[in-house]
Amino acid sequence: MAVAGHAHAEEKFGQYFNKRYGFTIDYPLLLIPQGVADNGDGQAFRSPSNDAELVVFAGACIESDNDTPAHYIANAKKEKKPDEVITYIAKGTDYAVVSGLHGHRIFYRKTIMKKDWCTEFEWEYPDTQRKTYDPMTTRIAASFKP
16 A cells, blocks of 8 residues: 555556657656646656656657757756766667756656657656655656656
């Protein structure tokens, strides 16, 4: 049984399907959907206490910004906030991941590049809730399909 604020191995997930861009992502059902963006490009999900947030969206890739995994990572390093520390970077032929700490919050960002479109999710939560939310990150990231 899952209790709000505490995840267990049997945490239940739902799936979000974006009608405009056709991407899907699994999200923990303890997160509350905030409504599809007016332009239909994505959705935000928040924990009941607003301490965790998953945002997923798609849009045009911008040349030399996020059109390739290398550009995305270089841009993430260049534009990181003063209190942000990148602790993990991964890339493949069509995706990039940047993760780390933003103050006392953990962030995980993944972008998949397909032709002219980039599909991205950003997952952020307090580092004090690592035991609750870290296990969910693997499922969320693996389920993310453009």
